[in-house]
Amino acid sequence: MHNLVTDVPGLRVGHAHDAAIKSGVTVLTADTPFICGVHVMGGAPGTRETDLLAPDKLVEQVDALVLSGGSALGLDAASGVANALRAQGRGFAVGDQRVPIVPAAILFDLMNGGAKDWTTNPYAALGAAALASANNAPALGTVGAGYGATTATLKGGLGQASYALPNGVIVGALVAVNALGSATVDGGPHFWAAPFERDGEFGGRGPAVDYPRGRPAMKGDARNTTIGIVATNARLTQAQCTRLATAAHDGLARALVPSHTPFDGDLIFAVSHGSVACDDLAWLGHAAANCMARAIARGIYHATPDDTDLLPTYRQRCG
Template sequence: MRTGLRNLITDVPGLLVGQAQDAGLRSGVSVLTAARPFTAAVHVMGGAPGTRETDLLAPDRLVQEVDALVLSGGSAFGLDACSGVADALRAMGRGFAVGDQRVPIVPGAILFDLLNGGDKAWARNPYADLGARALRSAAQHFILGTAGAGYGAATQNWKGGIGSVSAILPSGLTVGALVAVNALGSVTVGNSRQFWAAPWEEGDEFGGLGPAPRHPPQDAPVPRKRMGESTTIAIVATDAALTQAQAQRMAIAAHDGMARAIVPSHTPLDGDLVFAAATGARALADPLTDTFQLGHAAATCLARAIARAVFSATALPGDLQPIWASRP
C-alpha cells in the first residue's frame, strides 16, 4: 500500500472535512461530508459511548445513506453539533426527501473534554454553531493535531488531537481514516516517545522512530483518567461501492487498528466507536478479496491516524498535559 497525495481521509475522492474550534471553550467539531449522500455504518466497542442517529445505520433500516458524519467534543452537549450541521445542510437543500421537506441525515459521536480547563459555563449550548461552522469550512485540506474534535482531547500521558491518513490498495481502491484521540490508554510504549503504531508507520508521518521497544511488564494497568473522561471516535472511508453490511464489517475490522495503537483500548470507561463511509465511486472487482483488503487497510490506517493525532498536537496556554513533541 502507499499513501494518497495528501495522506488524509480526503484522498478518498469526493470527501471533504470541515473543522471548527473555540479556544476559550477548549473544544471543537470535525465533520466529514461530500457533495452527495454516501453509505455509512458504525460499530461501537467502548463501554461508554455517546451517539446520535446511529441506530439508522443498521443494514435493515430505511435510510441507506447519510449527508455527513460528525465527531465532536463536549460530551452529551456536543451531540448538538449534529443539529447545527443538519440545519446548514437543509439550508443548502440537502437531505432525505419526505414530501416537500428535506431531512439531512447526520449521525455523530462525542468525546468527553469537559474537564480540560476550558470555559464550560455557557448560557447557550455552543456546539450547534460549531457544527455549522465546521460544515461551512469543509475542504480537502485540514489541520491535524490540536483542531476540530481533537482540540481539547487528552490521552493517558500526552495531549490528544485529531489525526488522519490514507492508503491506496493495489486494486486502486482508496481508504482513509479520521480520528479524534481522547483515550484512557496510552498511545506510546511505557514512558517512551515511541508509538505502539510504529510497525505500520508510512515514512516519518509520526516521527519515524523505528520499531517499538518491548513494553515493560505490567499485569494490571491502572486508569489515570476519571470515569467517563475518555473516548476515541473515528471514521474510516473508502471509494468502494459497499452495502451497509459490508461497510459495517470494515468498521469492525478498523477497531483492530485502535487496539494496535492504544493500550489498553475498548475499556468500560471509553466510548470507542468507528464509523465507516463508502462513496460508491468504484465497483468491487473481486468482492471477497477487496472486502478482505479493505478491512485490513482500515485497521492499518486507523492505527496510523491515532499516532499522527498525538504526534501533531501543539501546545496551548493552560494545557493540562504535555505535547508529544516536548519530550526529548
Template sequence: MTPGPKNLITDVPGLLVGNAQDEALKSGTTVLTSDQAFTASVHVMGGAPGTRETDLLAPDKSVAQVDAITLSGGSAFGLDACSGVSDALRSQGRGYLVGDAVVPIVPGAILFDLLNGGDKGWDENPYRALGKTAFEQAAEDFDLGTAGAGTGALAARHKGGLGSASLVLDSGVTVGALVAANPLGSVTTPGDRHFWAAPFEFDGEFGGLGPDSSAGLGMPAPSRKAQAMRLAQPEKGNTTIAIVATDAVLSKPQCQRLAVAAHDGIARAILPAHTPGDGDLVFGVSTGAQSVNAEAELGLIGHAAAICLARSIARAIYLATPAAGDLLPCWSAPHDLS
C-alpha cells in the same frame, strides 16, 4: 499499499472535512461530508458511547445514505453540533426526502473533554454553532493535531488530538481514516516516546522512531490524565471516535464490516482499548466510486482501514500542539505546560 497524496481521509475522492474549535473552550467539532450522499454504517466497541442517529445506521434500518457525519468534543452537549450541520444541509436543500420534506440525517459521536482546563461556563450551548462552522469549512485540506474534535482531547499520558491517514491499494481502491483520539489508554509504550502503532508507520509520519525494542510492555504506565482531571475513577471521561472510508462500492452491511475490522486499529494503537469507560466507535463509509468485487476485496479493505486508523491515532498525538492551560504535555513538547 502506499499512502495517498495527502495522507488524509480526503484522499478518498469526493470526501471533505471541516474543523471548528474554540481555544478558550478547549473543544471543537469535525465534520466529514461530500457533495453526494454516501453509504454509512457504524460499530461500537466501547462501553460508554455518546451518539446521535447511530441506530439508523444498522444494516436492517431504512436509511442507507447520509450527507455528513459529525465528531465532536463536549460530551452530551457536543451532540448539538449535529443540529448545526443539519441546519446547514437544510439551507442547501440536502437530506432524506419524505414527500415534500427534506430531512438531513447527520449521525454523530462525541468524546468527553469537559474537565480539560477549558472555559466551560457557557450560557448557550456552543456546539450547534461549531457544527455549522465546521461544515461550512469542509475542504480536501484540513488541520490535524490540536484541531476540530481533537482540540481538547487527552490520552493517558499526552495531549490527544485529531488524526488522519490513507492508503491506496494495488487495485486502485483508496482507504482513509479520521479520528479524534481521547482514550483512557496510552498511545505510547512505557517511557512515552515510542508509539504502539510504530510497526504500521509510513515515511516517518509520526516521528520515525520505530517500535520499542523492550519486552514485557503489556502493562501501561499510570494515567496522567486521571490525575490531572482529579478523577478518582480513571475509567471515566474518555473515548476514541473515528470514521473509516473507501471509494469502493460497499453495501450498508459491508460498511458495518469495514467498521468492525477498523476497530483493530484502535487496539493496535492504544493500550488498553475498548474499555468500559471508553466510547470507542467507528463509522464505516463508502462513496461508491470504484466498482470492485466487494466480497473478494472487503477483507483487504478492512485490513487497510485498521492500519490507517492505527496510524491516524499516532498522528493525532504526534501533531498535537501546546496551548495555555493544558493539563498534559504534548508528545512533541513533553515538558511544556505553559
C-alpha cells in the same frame, strides 16, 4: 495522495473550535449522500442516529458525519450541521420536506482546563462552522474534535492517514484521540502503532525494544473516548460498511493501550463514497485498521501546545 481521509475523492472535512472552552467539532461530508455503517466497541458511547445505520433500517445514506467534544452536550453539533444542510436543500425527501441525516458521536473533554460555564450551548454553532469550512485538505493535530483531547500521558489530537491499494481502492482514516489509555509505550517516545508507520509519518522512531508487561498507563477518571471514521472509494453496501467499521477497530487496539474499556465510548463510522469494485473485503478491512492505527499516532504527534494544557504534547516530551 496526501495521507488524509480526503484522498477518497469527493469527501470534504471541516473543523471548528472554541479556544476558551477548549473543545471543537469535526464534520465529514460530500456533495452527494454516501453509504455509511458504524460499530461501537467502547462501554460508554454518546451518539446520535447510529441506530439508523444498521443494515436492516430504512435509510442507507447520510449527508454528513459529526465528531464532537462536549460529551452529551456536544451532540447538539449535529443539529447545527443538519440545519445548515437543510437550508441548502439537502436531506432525505419526505413529501415536500427535506430531513438531513447527520449521525454523530462525542468524546468527553469537559475536564481539560477550558471554561465550560457557557450560558448557551456552543456546539450547534461550532457544527455549522465546521460544515462551512469543509475542504479537501483539512488540518490535523490540535483541531476540530481533537482540539481539547487528552490521553493517559500526552495531549490528544485529530489524526488522519490514507493508503492506496494496487487495485485502485483508496482507504482513509480520521480520528479524534481522547483515550483512557496511551498511544505511546510507557509515555513515549515509541508509539504502539510503530510497526505500521509509513515514511516516518510520526517520527520514525520504530517500535520499543522492550514492551511493558504490567498495568498500562490510564487516566485517573472517565474523561475518555476515541471516535473516528474510515472511508473508501470502494463500492460497498451498508452491511459491508458495518463490517469495515468493525475491522477498523483493530487499529484502535493496535495504537491505544488499553482500548475499548468500560470508560471509553470507542466508535468508528465507515463510509463508502465511490464506485471502484472491490473483491477483497478482508484486505480492505486490514488496510482500514492499519490506517486507523497510523491516524491515531499522527493525531498525537501533530498536537500543538497551549498555556492551559494539563498534559504535554508529544513533541514537548519526546522532541
